[in-house]
Amino acid sequence: xxxxxxxxxxxxxxxxLAALRRQGAAYPNxxxxxxxxxxxxxxxxxxxxxxxxxNPVRVRVGGRMMFKRVMGKASFAKLADRSxxxxxxxxxDALGAAYEAFKDYDVGDxxxxxxPLFRTRTGELSVRVTGLELLAKSLRPLPDKWHGLADTExxxxxxxxxxxxxxxxxxxxxxxxxxxxxxxxxxxxxxFLEVETPMMHPIPGGAAARPFVTHHNAxxxxxxxxxxxxxxxxxxxxxxLERVYEINRNFRNEGLSTQHNPEFTxxxxxxxxxxxxxxxxxxxxxxxGLADSLLGTRLVNYQGRAYDLARPFRRVTxxxxxxxxxxxxxxxRLRDVPYLREACxxxxxxVKPSDGAGKLQIEIFEKTAEHTLLDxxxxxxxxxxxxxxxxxxxxxxxxxxxxxxFIGGRELANGFSELNDPEDQAARxxxxxARHEAGDDEAMHYDADYIRALEYAMPPTAGLGLGIDRLxxxxxxxxxxxxxxxxxxxxxxx
RNA sequence: GGGUCGGUAGCUCAGUCGGUAGAGCAGCGCCCUUUUAAGGCGUUGGUCGUGGGUUCGAGCCCCACCCGACCCA
Numbered sequence: 248x249x250x251x252x253x254x255x256x257x258x259x260x261x262x263x264l265a266a267l268r269r270q271g272a273a274y275p276n277x278x279x280x281x282x283x284x285x286x287x288x289x290x291x292x293x294x295x296x297x298x299x300x301x302n303p304v305r306v307r308v309g310g311r312m313m314f315k316r317v318m319g320k321a322s323f324a325k326l327a328d329r330s331x332x333x334x335x336x337x338x339x340d341a342l343g344a345a346y347e348a349f350k351d352y353d354v355g356d357x358x359x360x361x362x363p364l365f366r367t368r369t370g371e372l373s374v375r376v377t378g379l380e381l382l383a384k385s386l387r388p389l390p391d392k393w394h395g396l397a398d399t400e401x402x403x404x405x406x407x408x409x410x411x412x413x414x415x416x417x418x419x420x421x422x423x424x425x426x427x428x429x430x431x432x433x434x435x436x437x438x439f440l441e442v443e444t445p446m447m448h449p450i451p452g453g454a455a456a457r458p459f460v461t462h463h464n465a466x467x468x469x470x471x472x473x474x475x476x477x478x479x480x481x482x483x484x485x486x487x488l489e490r491v492y493e494i495n496r497n498f499r500n501e502g503l504s505t506q507h508n509p510e511f512t513x514x515x516x517x518x519x520x521x522x523x524x525x526x527x528x529x530x531x532x533x534x535x536g537l538a539d540s541l542l543g544t545r546l547v548n549y550q551g552r553a554y555d556l557a558r559p560f561r562r563v564t565x566x567x568x569x570x571x572x573x574x575x576x577x578x579x580r581l582r583d584v585p586y587l588r589e590a591c592x593x594x595x596x597x598v599k600p601s602d603g604a605g606k607l608q609i610e611i612f613e614k615t616a617e618h619t620l621l622d623x624x625x626x627x628x629x630x631x632x633x634x635x636x637x638x639x640x641x642x643x644x645x646x647x648x649x650x651x652x653f654i655g656g657r658e659l660a661n662g663f664s665e666l667n668d669p670e671d672q673a674a675r676x677x678x679x680x681a682r683h684e685a686g687d688d689e690a691m692h693y694d695a696d697y698i699r700a701l702e703y704a705m706p707p708t709a710g711l712g713l714g715i716d717r718l719x720x721x722x723x724x725x726x727x728x729x730x731x732x733x734x735x736x737x738x739x740x741x
Numbered sequence: 742g743g744g745u746c747g748g749u750a751g752c753u754c755a756g757u758c759g760g761u762a763g764a765g766c767a768g769c770g771c772c773c774u775u776u777u778a779a780g781g782c783g784u785u786g787g788u789c790g791u792g793g794g795u796u797c798g799a800g801c802c803c804c805a806c807c808c809g810a811c812c813c814a
Contacts, residue, residue: 254750254751254768254786255751255768255769255785255786256751256767256768256786257751259768259769260768314776314777314778316776316777316779316780317773318773318774318775318776318779318780319772319773319774320773320774321773321774321775321776322774322776323775323776323777323779325777334776334777336774336775336776338774338775339774340774353767353768354767367775367776367777368775368776369775369776369777371775371776371777373775387751388751388752388767388768389751389752389767390751390752390753390767391751391752391753391765391766391767392752392766392767392778393752393753393765393766393778394752394753394754394765394766395752395753396752396753397752397753398748398752398753398809399809399810400748400808400809400810401752403809404809412752502742505810505811595814597814727810727811737808737809738807738808738809740808
């Protein structure tokens with residue numbers, strides 16, 4: 248940006264920076280803090296003005312100046328650091344030339360200040376500044392101190408400004424880290440091993456989704472950003488690691504919405520000698536623990552509605568929900584393709600000629616039932632047709648031992664007993680390839696090495712995928728996935 | 742992809758019937774030694790998202806496009 252493009256506010260600050268450069272180092276790096284604002288406020292919360300007078304506590308604090316009030320020969324300012332903010336009191340008598348320099352400092356500048364703590368007339372713990380230093384000049388003015396930064400586009404594109412201005416935003420991202428740490432600690436305690444598997448796949452697998460495509464020059468090979476780590480993690484189960492998990496990004500080449508970002512974070516875990524029922528119990532335990540540790544209550548408020556996580560989570564099948572939400576649906580014809588096709592037509596659903604009863608059921612379920620699943624609900628017994636990696640149900644091979652978990656009408660998790668029969672898996676891959684060739688670009692590819700791995704035998708295993716972003720949204724009362732991603736995907740600026 | 746709403750000063754926002762672009766905060770100058778959105782006086786600051794069109798005249802009306810939010814698919 249040329250100077251001609253800058254407004255007078257920036258021009259004035261740039262002139263002040265130029266003056267600083269003439270005086271010496273404009274960006275000093277020798278100031279050291281010995282205290283954080285919130286620690287001081289907490290430590291001396293009970294100390295009154297006379298005590299602080301009698302027991303001088305000298306501190307060195309640093310941070311961004313968030314307000315500045317000059318009243319002639321005395322001034323107040325507030326310094327914000329990562330913990331919070333503390334007020335400074337500055338007097339000409341005590342500071343001399345540094346006081347005159349301070350009057351040229353701007354809100355937004357990074358300052359270092361030293362001096363004893365005291366209480367103002369109104370009782371606010373403050374630093375009576377005896378030494379002051381400008382550490383980094385802010386050339387651009389901050390948003391309005393009272394209204395803050397409200398423009399959503401700027402909040403997402405310039406997240407640093409959002410973090411400077413909005414406490415609530417900082418709180419959300421701290422909570423996100425706490426949630427991920429809680430999950431790691433809980434799984435580590437269960438003797439799960441955290442692993443890293445490839446983000447670049449020669450064959451996209453593990454989910455039904457369109458991938459991002461890239462190219463490896465040295466190998467002259469097409470590569471895909473992973474849509475899921477599933478097939479790699481299960482290779483590790485074959486390898487005998489028995490309990491593994493990965494918390495990392497997946498990439499799906501799909502639209503953006505309040506629920507979808509092209510890159511999003513999943514927890515995937517694989518648990519040998521377990522099954523989908525134990526996964527449901529695990530989810531319930533994890534959600535209880537998260538609510539307890541993060542919120543201190545199992546009564547979660549999300550977007551104005553109360554969710555009582557202490558009540559047992561509902562369990563219901565796909566078929567039951569289709570019947571529940573489609574009055575007059577003939578329960579005897581749940582697997583009758585022409586009947587289902589007709590029902591889809593009435594609902595305005597576009598179906599493919601290749602869609603079978605399982606796929607059609609799921610279309611109807613998603614259209615009519617999914618959004619109604621507000622309280623925590625496990626939807627069980629997904630059709631095999633839409634579950635190419637799940638173990639078939641022993642009593643009814645039309646179904647699999649699979650569930651999805653919903654809160655607030657949104658899918659939060661997907662879990663199942665893993666298909667460890669290599670011949671069944673090979674047949675399912677072949678069916679997926681046929682769908683792909685019939686034009687379904689979300690259908691899976693045939694992964695020969697994965698079949699080879701299963702042929703060495705994979706123990707009976709349960710596997711779970713948990714959407715971290717949506718979990719964080721729920722636990723932080725955030726309406727959009729962009730509110731829980733530090734840098735959500737945006738169209739490039741013009 | 743469709744619909745609704747929005748884009749005006751650094752920030753938050755007004756802008757009437759189409760008739761000289763405004764306020765608060767921030768900034769700049771002066772005053773002010775315990776403020777709490779400090780206060781007082783004065784004052785600078787505009788590609789009204791972009792490009793066309795209608796009109797004597799467009800922030801406002803029409804068309805196209807860009808960016809964003811939300812809803813729907």
